[in-house]
Amino acid sequence: MRRCDTERVGRVVNHFQNDDNAYFMVINAPNTEVHLITGEIGICSLLTGQRGHFELPRVSYQTSKGNVVLFPDEIMPVDINLLQQEINEGYIMLSDGRYLPPKEAVQQCYNAFGIRVGLGDNWEDIYDGWNKEMK
Numbered sequence: 001m002r003r004c005d006t007e008r009v010g011r012v013v014n015h016f017q018n019d020d021n022a023y024f025m026v027i028n029a030p031n032t033e034v035h036l037i038t039g040e041i042g043i044c045s046l047l048t049g050q051r052g053h054f055e056l057p058r059v060s061y062q063t064s065k066g067n068v069v070l071f072p073d074e075i076m077p078v079d080i081n082l083l084q085q086e087i088n089e090g091y092i093m094l095s096d097g098r099y100l101p102p103k104e105a106v107q108q109c110y111n112a113f114g115i116r117v118g119l120g121d122n123w124e125d126i127y128d129g130w131n132k133e134m135k
Contacts, residue, residue, distance in 0.1 A: 015077035029118030
């Protein structure tokens with residue numbers, strides 16, 4: 001929660017700009033029932049009208065296995081230009097509308113940061129499972 005400063009929270013809220021949905025990248029995958037991959041990009045909606053943890057705004061991240069509630073320190077706004085750049089660099093579109101980074105990029109992230117960004121030792125199994133299920 002300490003990383004949820006005013007600037008970070010503002011970037012998340014302002015990214016919606018009167019839209020119901022916006023793209024975000026998962027930068028710190030939480031340990032939830034629905035496993036996410038650090039670096040993946042997907043569609044989120046801003047959770048409004050809910051009293052939550054420390055009154056921080058949260059988003060609902062959409063997957064085919066259900067939605068995951070994410071905090072501002074777990075995501076980064078993605079505009080259409082960054083999304084296109086990531087697609088050009090090898091991101092894979094899944095049938096639920098999310099984009100997975102190339103496996104090599106996730107491997108590098110795991111080697112450099114591991115669990116600090118939410119990538120456990122089983123990240124490769126999770127990655128392969130999403131990739132196989134969604135094709």
